[in-house]
Amino acid sequence: MTLVCVVPCLYCDGRAILPRQSRLGKFQGLPNPTTASWPAMFLCRKCERTYLGLAGTIRPSDEQLPGPMSGHVPALWQIEFECERENCGEPHVLYSRWLEGDTAGRVEALAVSASSQVPCRDGHSVQIASTKEPEMWPY
Ligand SMILES: [Zn+2]
Numbered sequence: 001m002t003l004v005c006v007v008p009c010l011y012c013d014g015r016a017i018l019p020r021q022s023r024l025g026k027f028q029g030l031p032n033p034t035t036a037s038w039p040a041m042f043l044c045r046k047c048e049r050t051y052l053g054l055a056g057t058i059r060p061s062d063e064q065l066p067g068p069m070s071g072h073v074p075a076l077w078q079i080e081f082e083c084e085r086e087n088c089g090e091p092h093v094l095y096s097r098w099l100e101g102d103t104a105g106r107v108e109a110l111a112v113s114a115s116s117q118v119p120c121r122d123g124h125s126v127q128i129a130s131t132k133e134p135e136m137w138p139y
Pocket residue numbers: 009010011012013014044045046047048049
């Protein structure tokens with residue numbers, strides 16, 4: 001059986017599946033995260049809260065991908081945005097699991113509604129009204 005690597009949500013049993021190879025690292029059955037990319041912020045598709053994904057929580061799982069194990073199965077969204085609070089402009093990235101039927105617009109709307117949970121500089125929370133076009137990463 002082929003194992004995928006997942007990042008579990010801190011609040012529920014939701015999980016994000018990591019692509020086999022991306023800037024987050026190599027995840028072919030065993031976690032091999034790129035140190036500079038972790039911890040990373042994730043948006044859970046089950047409880048719709050954001051959580052800090054820690055490299056140490058990445059684990060192999062026998063979770064099924066929504067399709068054959070080819071390079072073209074969608075796995076993860078990358079959503080980039082900047083904090084729009086006055087004099088801030090800090091760039092942020094949220095990662096989110098790809099779900100069947102997803103569109104970039106739906107994922108952007110979720111990210112905007114959840115962004116106030118994302119910590120920014122100096123202790124404030126991110127304020128955004130829109131994101132860059134969310135990018136889908138294949139497995
Ligand atoms: Zn969750």
